Amino acid sequence: MNALETTGLGRRFGRTWALRDCTLAVPAGRVAALVGSNGAGKTTLLHLAVGLLKPTHGQVRVNGAVFGRRGEDLARVAFVAQDKPLFASFTVEEMLRFGRAANPRFDTALARTRVRTYDIPLDRKVRRLSGGQRTLLALALALGKRADLLLLDEPLADLDPLARREVMGALMSAVAESGATVVLSSHVVADLADTCDYLVLLGRGRVQMSGDFDELTDSHCVLTGPADLADRLAHGTVVQLTRTTRQTTALVRGAHHDGAPGVSSRAASLEELVLAYMHNQEATVLPRPSLVETDRGSAA
Numbered sequence: 001m002n003a004l005e006t007t008g009l010g011r012r013f014g015r016t017w018a019l020r021d022c023t024l025a026v027p028a029g030r031v032a033a034l035v036g037s038n039g040a041g042k043t044t045l046l047h048l049a050v051g052l053l054k055p056t057h058g059q060v061r062v063n064g065a066v067f068g069r070r071g072e073d074l075a076r077v078a079f080v081a082q083d084k085p086l087f088a089s090f091t092v093e094e095m096l097r098f099g100r101a102a103n104p105r106f107d108t109a110l111a112r113t114r115v116r117t118y119d120i121p122l123d124r125k126v127r128r129l130s131g132g133q134r135t136l137l138a139l140a141l142a143l144g145k146r147a148d149l150l151l152l153d154e155p156l157a158d159l160d161p162l163a164r165r166e167v168m169g170a171l172m173s174a175v176a177e178s179g180a181t182v183v184l185s186s187h188v189v190a191d192l193a194d195t196c197d198y199l200v201l202l203g204r205g206r207v208q209m210s211g212d213f214d215e216l217t218d219s220h221c222v223l224t225g226p227a228d229l230a231d232r233l234a235h236g237t238v239v240q241l242t243r244t245t246r247q248t249t250a251l252v253r254g255a256h257h258d259g260a261p262g263v264s265s266r267a268a269s270l271e272e273l274v275l276a277y278m279h280n281q282e283a284t285v286l287p288r289p290s291l292v293e294t295d296r297g298s299a300a
């Protein structure tokens with residue numbers, strides 16, 4: 001089953017389409033990275049998924065059903081918004097008590113353990129917490145909810161590198177223990193490669209790429225060769241190309257394979273893949289790559 005599924009989903013604000021023709025499916029039990037440049041539509045997609053926004057077009061299904069405002073639906077989804085809304089006048093302990101009162105399945109022990117792990121004093125008022133501590137508290141509350149689907153909008157943005165690693169570990173444990181699904185938006189692509197196994201890349205409000213990390217990286221490679229390699233690459237296969245007077249480097253669609261003489265090929269990393277597609281926002285589904293025959297001979 002898919003934990004999150006959208007069909008032709010679109011949302012317009014006045015004349016601006018924040019999200020358009022968005023059709024994607026995140027299978028249950030995955031840790032999915034939602035990436036894209038500023039203004040690509042990530043927050044809009046997450047808000048549509050939890051019913052904070054209504055679609056202009058299309059449909060969202062969460063855990064197989066159209067998401068509603070019923071208590072049962074809300075209990076199965078945890079959402080941490082980008083601005084981490086918490087009650088400023090509450091202490092951390094009071095926030096935990098609130099979490100238990102507001103959520104039937106709330107696991108206070110789990111949330112308290114997370115708060116202790118992050119060394120956040122239970123008696124401190126939320127307004128006195130640092131930005132990163134507020135994020136960690138919001139994540140502890142989300143994990144305590146024991147939801148089937150966690151939707152997290154830039155949860156890593158104001159965390160130090162150790163806390164980022166710690167949070168990603170906690171999310172992976174939640175997935176491993178309960179089979180939950182996580183969808184998290186982030187600009188810190190390097191932090192996602194070790195923990196996420198599914199990618200959704202948005203560009204200008206459209207889905208540019210979605211699928212298993214491994215399948216996506218396996219179906220692209222980086223070619224390096226002489227400057228004229230650029231002229232020999234089959235039209236439509238190149239996602240990003242860098243050319244100097246001596247050398248061409250290209251990220252192309254197609255599995256890593258032995259290149260022609262003078263052309264080296266290697267697998268593309270996730271970061272390279274994401275950056276290449278962000279750079280070329282027109283690139284979506286392209287034909288399989290090959291190097292075309294030229295009068296200089298076959299390049300591959």
Ligand SMILES: Nc1ncnc2c1ncn2[C@@H]1O[C@H](COP(=O)(O)OP(=O)(O)OP(=O)(O)O)[C@@H](O)[C@H]1O
Binds near residue numbers: 036039045
């Ligand atoms: N309430 C709104 N009114 C008008 N335009 C909006 C509104 N919310 C979002 N937009 C526009 O929709 C587009 C997508 O915004 P969104 O916040 O979803 O992007 P994002 O990918 O989350 O960006 P970022 O990475 O910067 O947080 C942007 O062009 C934004 O200006």
